[in-house]
Amino acid sequence: MQSTTTSEQAASAGGRSGPPDPVGPPPRRSSGRAWEWTLAALLLLPNLALLVVFTYRPLLDNIRLSFTDWNISAPVANPIGVANYVEWFGRADTRTVLGNTLVFTVATVGISMALGLALALLLDQRLRGRNLVRSVVFAPFVISGAAIGLAFQFVFDPQFGLVRDLLVRVGLGTPNFYQDSGWALFMVTFTYIWKNLGYTFVIYLAALQGRRADLDEAAEIDGASPWRHFRKVLLPQLRPTTFFLSITVLLSSVQVFDIINVMTRGGPVGNGTTTLVYQVYQETFLNQRAGYGATVATVMFLILLLVTVVQVRIMDKGQQT
């Protein structure tokens, strides 16, 4: 669809960018360049301006703020060098928060991808009622995280909740999901997976449905076992999807705020379920330490960047072999 125009040719026609002529026939090739550029600029400018002002500017500004003692409301922010970073490395809660983030992220990404793939394989089979089940699996993904968090707070209520009721009926006791840090982290992790499983499921299912039928047939003729078929035929074909999901699911999982804010507020006992993202909110808006909050946000961003680079590396390596 692209003509043979190269950017050099386009550049040689540059310099003229008068306002577009609103009436009359479409301009001819040479003057058409300027017309087209102006139009492209007009169409792109609003969106680019919004992204620059509200995404890229604050990204840089956040790094600047991380070297200050700003308190979110004062008119001035005093530069204090790397003091915030020194504090971050030395603080006792840093390890807990990093640990919570790691456990929550690894569990949500790992389990929702494995379970999503398993469900996609299951519901790709010719089973009666599979369309209904597909809808059921996907439905929670469209519900607000705040609503689900609130609802699941009562599902996990240690006094009168659903989980307690089921556990008692089979003769077990209930853990105290509100008071015990480990179980509270389990509760938010479970809730997050329950809500988001539909996403990995739907993406894997679409990928499965686009797979090559001839490879399946070849495997069948060879008499490959189902497990071997999965390992040698399906998994390699799903590789790009797995890569895509590992990045997108990780990004959204690390950023979870609504479920934690509604269910535990980062507690119990101080920081039982506080993740990096939740700490950014706590320090900035509750403790009025925006400088320190910006520091945690910057550290989080650097970690995410590093992880993404590693993921891309692994993917590249896998494709070469």
Next chain:
Amino acid sequence: MIGRKEVAHGAEAASHRSPAMTVAGYVGMVLVVLLVAVPLFWIVITSLKERQDIYVRPAQWLPAPGTTDNYADVTTRIPFFDYFRNSLVITISLATIKIVLGVISAYALALLRFPGRGLVFLVVIAALMVPNQITVISNYALVAQLGWRNTFQGIIVPLAGVAFGTFLMRNQFLGLPSEIIEAARLDGAGPLKLLWRVALPMSWPTVVAFALITVVNEWNEYLWPFLMSDDSRTAPLPVGLTLLQNNDGVTNWGPVMAATVLAMLPVLVLFLVLQRQMIKGLTAGAVKS
């Protein structure tokens, strides 16, 4: 139902499957339906229980007889309809802005020729990789300076940039048959006519998918509205739920569950009616990359 046309899918080995595998398949299906449906059922029956029936052990699984008191309570005691209206205002405004901006940016990136196009596309796409939390502190400062806290523009404007939708629509426009585009150009269709008369009419399914995903996302938007608004003049439903939870101190679960059900209902209905289109948008972005 998510029933899609099965393409290139000859090897669905239904006939070769052993009976044991089939049984295992149905068991798996039942288990996963229970996993999703039981909590939802629990929420709904709790919202229909009298107060004293909620706090009993063992729990009553069939509330007899149901009451709608909790719904009456939650819609009169808190400004539920204000939150609902705010959600509508925010969702409709943001969806409209995002769809227009997404379509025109994607059109420029896909069908117009100008220097630096690749770079501009990269700038748009890279925004997807920037986590919200790294931008909120500075954006909060900016918006507070403008005096936009507790205003609709304070909630809407910072969220209005479009990265994912631009990506989705650009792929769609690039996938249009080039003969048709060239023919329209040769017929003397100007760029705007090309967009409105040729590219868009062939792209409605993708626009609908993009619109649905945007509506659901904005309806559920939480962090930014939560920071921006703290009363019923501008707070959308998810933030309203948080305020309700705070106000009640020791949580009174009946009305809270009723409010939760009411907040879930609109998107669930939308989803049930239009799920095929919605899923198309999500998977189109994933499978092509």
